[in-house]
Amino acid sequence: MQAALAAAAREIEAALDSHLPLPDGPERRVVEAMRYAALDGGKRLRPFLVLQSAALFSVSHSSALRAACAVEMVHCYSLVHDDLPAMDDDDTRRGKATTHRKFDEATAILAGDALLTRAFEILARPATHGDAQVRAELVLALAEASGAQGMVGGQMLDLIAEKATLDLGEITRLQRLKTGAIIAFAAEAGAILGKAAPQARQALHAYAHDLGLAFQIADDLLDVEGTAAEVGKKTGKDAARGKATFVWLLGVERARAQARLLAEQAAKHLDLFAGKADLLAEVARWVVDRRS
Amino acid sequence: MQAALAAAAREIEAALDSHLPLPDGPERRVVEAMRYAALDGGKRLRPFLVLQSAALFSVSHSSALRAACAVEMVHCYSLVHDDLPAMDDDDTRRGKATTHRKFDEATAILAGDALLTRAFEILARPATHGDAQVRAELVLALAEASGAQGMVGGQMLDLIAEKATLDLGEITRLQRLKTGAIIAFAAEAGAILGKAAPQARQALHAYAHDLGLAFQIADDLLDVEGTAAEVGKKTGKDAARGKATFVWLLGVERARAQARLLAEQAAKHLDLFAGKADLLAEVARWVVDRRS
Structure with a gap:
């Protein structure tokens, strides 16, 4: 599984590179910042989910790769x-300076804006899928996952959470929006591309739902237990900010048990695919025990 | 024409309001900021262009209104x-505190992100047009107009321009990207919605191209000649920053003459529509002589 993840990451890297060509004019600076933010980094978990879910429905690889790049651009x-x-x-992210540190704040804001916009541009282009209905559905699903009712709403809750004390239900809701919605889109993208039956799409949604929470708990654990060198960004931040996390609420041991339970639950939703989705099941287990 | 513009602005206001319902959870704060940024303000020139161009091709009013809201959200x-x-x-915009002043910087960044995302969401929904091909084309054209090769690229150039001296060609290119691309999309949106002949779409593009520059020169003139009370934002900013503008390069009189010439040129491109596009021609002339 880790070899498959690494192979997918290399493929995504090359595809992202080709989607971000440098223009000639002085506005190339914003594209340089987009490239800095998108290339050379990360586990590429979300694009991996797109590629793997697409493989379940015999989607063409070039279609899947385009959708995978779009999701990763939104993440970046x-x-x-x-x-x-x-x-x-x-100040640091993925072991290097954050984009606003490397460039400047204004350029970083614009680079983020342009990456989000490019994601929708890629999905809407005919090359992504011959059926415009599929392209429009991808755009709609990604917009819902990343907007005020999804990722941005989750980030708003996260900012509010720094000044409030959240309970377990509230943290779960925050993470479902902040990271879960995009992970769910990634896992469902293959089903959209493959015009899969609603049942198959729902199974992938349920899988991603549990995977997303497991992933977030593992992230909280890394913040407590990992070193900056391993994780590639500053650790111990949550506690320093007095931020309520799964680990803070449940303790390290119960949090880890909960993450493992969620990973098993996630894998269970894939029974429908009768062994064809084993890599997706494995990635759920790996997510919990990763060291970075 | 001004009555038609005002009537369209009222309609757009109501439609934007309906596209930005307040959710229940604490993340409503970001939607409050989106509403603050999008409602109650502006001439609504871009949505007016969408509505008027759509009327040329007998596009349903509800389709046109949705595309108009999407363009205005990107602008906001x-x-x-x-x-x-x-x-x-x-600190001020449209006569009131800017969004980051009213809320805070983080909320303003998120509200901007979510408005951009909502624009694509609206376009991609089936309610915008029965033909998914049209919806995907709208998404693609808006993304191209607003991304690194359009509006965001123009804003990047604008930031660079504060530290450099641009010549007339460079300023023209900057403005074509920064404001022209979205204005061109607005005028072309009706042709996309109406599946118009390429010739008609090109005529609207050429119209918008000249209109966009005329609009920008008029804006520069207002910065020099208008008062903050009239314009709704601080004036005299360009000169204070030593920013190269059309007015700075050409002088007030030649700049005004150039804007009027562009407005006439813009109107000329509409001859193809044999009188049916008179309101679009009028708006080009009005843009040059407006006081705010």
């Missing part, structure tokens, strides 16, 4: 904006 | 981000 834009001084004010 | 998002301290650092 969200990191650029979340790292800004007005938001989380982070 | 760009104003929210451009006003941020890291960008133009403006």
Whole structure:
């Protein structure tokens, strides 16, 4: 599974590179920042989910790769904006300077805006799928997952959470919006591309739903237990900010048990695919025990 | 024409309101900021262009209104981000506090992100047009107009221009990207919705191209000649920043003459529509002589 993940990451890297060509004029600076934010980094978990779910429905690889790039661009834009001084004010990300540190704040804001826009541009182009109905559905689903009722709403809750004490239900809702919605889109994208039966799409949604929470709990655990060198960004931040997390509420042991339970639950939703989705099941288990 | 513009603005206001319902949870704060940024303001020139161009091709009014709202949301998002301290650092806009002043920087960044996302969501929904091909084409054209090769690229150039001296060709290119691309999309949206012949779409593109530049020169003139009370934002900013503008390069009289010439040229491109596009021609002339 880790070899498959690494192979997918290399493929995504090359595809992202081709979707972000440098223009000639002085506005190339914003594209340089987009490339800095999108290339050379990350586990590429979301694009992997797109590629794997697409493979379940015999979707053409080039279609799946385009949708995978779109999801990753939205993810990268969200990191650029979340790292800004007005938001989380982070200096490092994926082991290098954050985009506003490397360039400047204005360029980072614009690069984020342009990555989000490019994601929709890629999905809407005929090359993504011969059926315009599929392209429009991808755009709609990605917009719902990333907007005020999805990822952006979750980030708003996260900012509010720094000044409030959330209970387990509220944190779950926050994470479902902030990271879960995009992960769910990634897993469902293959079903949309393959015009899969509603049942199959729902199974992938349920899988991603549990996977997303497991992923977030694992992230909280890494913030407590990992070192900056391993994780590639500053750790211990949540506690320093007095931020309520799964780990803070449940303790390390119960949080880890809960993450493992969620990973098993996620895998269970894939029974429908009768062994064809084993890599997706494996990635759910890996997510919980990863060291970075 | 001004009555038609005012009537369209009222309609757009109501439609934007219905596209931005307040949710129940604490994340409503970001939607409050979106509403603050999008409602109650502006001439609504871009949505007017959508509605008028759509009327040329007998597009259903509800389709046109949805596309008009999408364009206006992109415009409003760009104003929210451009006003941020890291960008133009403006305190007032449309006669009231800018979004980051009214809320805070983080909320303003998120509200801008969510307005951009909502625009694509609206276009992609089946209610916008029965033909998915049209919806995908609208998404693609709006993304091209607003991304790194359009509006965001123009804003990048604008930031660079504050530290450089641009010549007339460079300023023209900057404005073509920064304001022209979205204005061109607005005028072409009706042709996309109405599946118009390429010739008609090209005529609207050429019209919008000249209109966009005329509009920008008029804006520069207002910055020099208008008062803050009339214009609704601080004036004299360009000169204070030593920013190269059309007026700075050409002088007030030649700039005004150039704007009027462009408005006439814009109107000329509409001859193809044999009188059916008179309101569009009139709006080009009005744009040059407006006082705010």
